[in-house]
Amino acid sequence: xxxxxxxxxxxxxxxxxxxxxxxxxxxxxxxxxxxxxxxxxxxxxxxxxxxxxxxxxxxxxxxxxxxxxxxxxxxxxxxxxxxxxxxxxxxxxxxxxxxxxxxxxxxxxxxxxxxxxxxxxxxxxxxxxxxxxxxxxxxxxxxxxxxxxxxxxxxxxxxxxxxxxxxxxxxxxxxxxxxxxxxxxxxxxxxxxxxxxxxxxxxxxxxxxxxxxxxxxxxxxxxxxxxxxxxxxxxxxxxxxxxxxxxxxxxxxxxxxxxxxxxxxxxxxxxxxxxxxxxxxxxxxxxxxxxxxxxxxxxxxxxxxxxxxxxxxxxxxxxxxxxxxxxxxxxxxxxxxxxxxxxxxxxxxxxxxxxxxxxxxxxxxxxxxxxxxxxxxxxxxxxxxxxxxxxxxxxxxxxxxxxxxxxxxxxxxxxxxxxxxxxxxxxxxx
Ligand code: KE4
Numbered sequence: 426x427x428x429x430x431x432x433x434x435x436x437x438x439x440x441x442x443x444x445x446x447x448x449x450x451x452x453x454x455x456x457x458x459x460x461x462x463x464x465x466x467x468x469x470x471x472x473x474x475x476x477x478x479x480x481x482x483x484x485x486x487x488x489x490x491x492x493x494x495x496x497x498x499x500x501x502x503x504x505x506x507x508x509x510x511x512x513x514x515x516x517x518x519x520x521x522x523x524x525x526x527x528x529x530x531x532x533x534x535x536x537x538x539x540x541x542x543x544x545x546x547x548x549x550x551x552x553x554x555x556x557x558x559x560x561x562x563x564x565x566x567x568x569x570x571x572x573x574x575x576x577x578x579x580x581x582x583x584x585x586x587x588x589x590x591x592x593x594x595x596x597x598x599x600x601x602x603x604x605x606x607x608x609x610x611x612x613x614x615x616x617x618x619x620x621x622x623x624x625x626x627x628x629x630x631x632x633x634x635x636x637x638x639x640x641x642x643x644x645x646x647x648x649x650x651x652x653x654x655x656x657x658x659x660x661x662x663x664x665x666x667x668x669x670x671x672x673x674x675x676x677x678x679x680x681x682x683x684x685x686x687x688x689x690x691x692x693x694x695x696x697x698x699x700x701x702x703x704x705x706x707x708x709x710x711x712x713x714x715x716x717x718x719x720x721x722x723x724x725x726x727x728x729x730x731x732x733x734x735x736x737x738x739x740x741x742x743x744x745x746x747x748x749x750x751x752x753x754x755x756x757x758x759x760x761x762x763x764x765x766x767x768x769x770x771x772x773x774x775x776x777x778x779x780x781x782x783x784x785x786x787x788x789x790x791x792x793x794x795x796x797x798x799x800x801x802x803x804x805x806x807x808x809x810x811x812x813x814x815x816x817x818x819x820x821x822x823x824x825x826x827x828x829x830x831x832x833x834x835x836x837x838x839x840x841x842x843x844x845x846x847x848x849x850x851x852x853x854x855x
Pocket of ligand 1: 447448449450485540541542543545568569570571581630634635663664665666690691700825
């Protein structure tokens with residue numbers, strides 16, 4: 426008799442491509458049956474067989490307060506009392522926009538959409554409309570969602586899907602997407618000069634988190650800012666992961682580099698489908714209906730999703746101690762792994778920024794896509810399986826981030842470290 430997850434997966438693959446509604450959930454790069462989750466609370470998730478896991482996916486970032494937070498759930502239930510969707514403007518959309526714009530200095534105007542992909546697609550279009558230029562510079566290993574133009578050496582699931590980019594994307598959709606090397610300003614300068622006067626924008630994950638976690642080298646983001654100023658290009662920070670995680674003002678505030686546009690997802694929706702893009706008023710006023718850049722969405726600013734997202738943002742803003750806890754938890758977890766690497770002389774690297782981190786199965790420094798790809802995905806798979814079977818749910822890919830929430834306790838982290846130590850002591854498994 427198989428497990429409930431196995432049974433559900435067997436049914437799922439018959440009717441859903443790969444049995445999942447997003448590729449990374451299929452555990453394609455690890456030797457495990459994907460766990461079908463039936464519930465969650467705080468730092469824990471529970472699978473269809475009732476097994477409990479300490480969860481480091483946190484829905485890929487949105488559950489920064491922990492799963493099933495009562496305050497957010499209550500706001501959703503209250504919002505449902507009035508109705509689910511109107512296709513008309515609502516007060517809470519105004520509240521959400523004002524709340525963000527009044528607290529994030531580089532966001533003068535903002536538009537709600539339904540996913541990070543949509544946010545990026547729209548921000549890129551706004552940048553092209555604003556500058557009248559076509560070329561976009563992205564970085565190998567950075568993932569900006571699955572819009573055609575962004576599927577060039579993308580990170581995240583693309584890295585593990587064995588697909589270098591994607592079938593079904595005509596050359597015409599990617600011919601204006603230029604690819605630079607993360608943390609290598611020279612590679613960006615060369616493109617800017619080669620395509621002088623043609624580059625509409627540089628889009629960057631201010632902390633790479635889709636090739637595993639790769640922090641920006643000192644001066645990298647500042648260098649991008651200067652290159653955009655010198656070449657009249659728009660600097661887009663894709664903060665779908667880092668937004669409202671690295672403090673309320675995200676990576677822009679953390680690194681003190683001002684982007685022209687920012688894209689959001691995940692935390693802004695608290696687990697409901699919300700994305701957003703915003704920034705300089707003169708760029709955002711290019712967007713329909715006030716400007717000539719068309720973008721629309723039936724469920725954009727949906728009142729239920731706004732209730733969840735705005736509640737989460739208010740809690741984060743009104744309780745800055747949450748960010749202190751996230752930093753301390755990050756130091757405990759990733760610092761603890763660092764100590765194990767040193768104690769057991771392990772051929773591993775840990776990269777992290779506050780509550781975001783990634784354990785790379787390589788002994789070389791990981792600072793870009795090429796160095797990340799050197800990681801031993803087989804060893805990672807064995808580690809993933811060991812941790813999963815001992816009650817710790819990591820991202821099922823070497824090229825994803827670990828996410829901490831305010832709900833993770835010291836006990837959760839110490840349990841995780843004890844299990845990791847047991848795995849590493851069986852050194853031959855590396
Ligand atoms: P969504 O369309 O999945 O909401 O957001 C796309 C996106 C854009 N930008 C960044 C920096 C992102 O990390 C993402 C999505 N992140 C992945 C996890 N690495 C989502 C997980 C999935 O694809 O299922």
